[in-house]
Amino acid sequence: MSTRASGRTVGGLRTLSLQAPAVGLLLMWMLIPLVMTLWFSFQRYNLLMPSVSGFAGVDNYYYLLTDPSLWTAMGNTLLLVGWVLVATVVGGTLLAVLLQQEFFGRGVARLFVIAPFFIMPTVSALVWKNMMMHPVNGIFAWIASLFGLPAIDWFASLPLTSVIIIVTWQWLPFAVLILLTAIQSLDDDQVEAARMDGAGPLAIFFYITLPHLKRAISVVVMIEMIFLLTIFAEIFVTTSGGPGLATTNLAYLIYIRALLDFDVGGASAGGVIAIILANIVAFFLVRTVAKNLEN
């Protein structure tokens, strides 16, 4: 038992007993699924073949890691996360700067930009699939026809790009929201001082606004990355991971393994690999961002 500077004791049976319910609940919440996943990943466990069971050793991992679809899925995951991050951060910064300017109807414009964030992923994916990108009924096809161009069958010819566009549309409001708030905290005096120093609009953006937004951008990148690594609904609703594996990311691959192939063991192995991957990313990312936040 140790004593704090304030004289209060830390630890001890009484303190522990008070913490126990919360800690116990958290442990149950996190540890049980984790341990079960780990356990299943070493088992022969296929729902279609109940007779085949028992300890599988590293077979599940071996089959998964030698399966080219895993690497396709990983590549898709990184492409999806990377491009959506680039698009939302760049677009979000520019929109935030734009929405910070005084113009007629600014409040309404801000509302419209933020609005997509309130729409649930499945709905927005369906809207995009059937109303925007549909080769016959879609608005894009109609616009193309105005110029006499052939309609693009988005989900057949540019499947991953289409998913990236949908997800970007969904996450852009989040970036704008955070960055707009950050930009509003920029000291007017600084901008005026820069103007007196001879900075034009571009110089002010690159030398004053952008450095000021650095922290907010790190926050956007960190939070978005956590959510983008597990994108599922948009893919499920639009392409179901296809054509082939063109839009299958890690989350979707695990879904295929577990609930289409009914291979619980293989899916659990995939889950463990996803956990490891997420932790590697988180380790580097969180450290970089945390360092950035400190400065």
Place this chain on the structure above:
Amino acid sequence: MSTLTLKNIVKEFTSGSGASASTTQVIKGVDLEVKDQEFVVFVGPSGCGKSTLMRMIAGLENATSGDILIDGQRINDVGPAERGLAMVFQSYALYPHMTVGENMGFSLKLAGVSKEERAKKVNAAADVLQLGPLLDRKPKALSGGQRQRVAIGRAIVRNPSIFLFDEPLSNLDAALRVQMRIELARLHAELKATMIYVTHDQIEAMTMADKIVVLQGGVVEQIGSPMELYHHPRNRFVAGFIGSPKMNFLDVTVTDVQAEGVTVRLPDDSESLVRVAGQPEAGSAVSVGDRLTMGVRPEHLILDDSGPLGGQVQVIERLGGVTSLYLASPDGSGDGKIGGLKADDQADSGWILIADGDVASRVGDNIRYTFDSARAHLFTSDGLALPSLDRHPLTGLTRQDNSLSSVSAAQATDV
């Protein structure tokens, strides 16, 4: 070599839109002439438009009408960077992500000055302000005074024709403020630049200015040297605003108007001659029976048991060297109400007397005092001061006369 001229500057802000738009005039026609190397201070209560006026000179805001001229060139439509001015902001406005050196060299970098040239100029400015060891630090690692010096350094690096200071010392503690005041005065002598300084602190105004511009409600109340404003305020506002504690005011009645001055009757029916011009040829005629307001500064009241004025002591502030006595007004209007000592109406109801540090009076004592009639002021009902018959000998004093550098310069020319 830079002069600044303001001709009938007006600034209006329009709020609302369409038919419901309402226009507020914050600067109502200001004329001003700033000579080369002059240190001009804009002073006034908050909201008087002094900062707006400076921002218009800086080019951060447009004048609604009127002309701004630098060296005779009209610069109304010239951008802030091209005016060749530098401004030091109240909040310092340092760029937080740049080092001190980068902060100071930012304007040169934007102007495309080479790295070596930039370093040279930054170092030169850093030497002037003793910032050399701090050049690689970020602003947040600096103290308030150091930040202030960096902000000034950033202005020096630009080698501006006119320096603009917007309440630069108001974020510093009292001791640092005194130090920076002296440093600014030194800089002014060293850089030989024209400086314009906005403040609400009259000590800064009185100590640093060659010329003080007193503003109120967007109107220039008086322009003059510090001593001129102190000894010969043009109206009651300037009289009350310049000088601390505030001037005391009392309603009096004119009993006689002569060439030597105006005689007024005090509340105790005694009469006193004040040396101001009240005859028609002075342009400000008063006649017997007129109600005037007499103003006397606290430091010009003298304790005197047979004096014409009297009042009960309500609060005593002993500073050791001097003692401030807060009194009920001689005409009884502030009698027995400590509430009358509120800062904003103390000039109207209570009187303040500054005596030496050894005054033994107690709160509640009734004391009598007199005043130096040569230093009393009379104001007509519209607030204008009757012109004094005697010019105070120090009104022609310039700021240089108060500093050592001019003495040594004078000695140098003698040799």
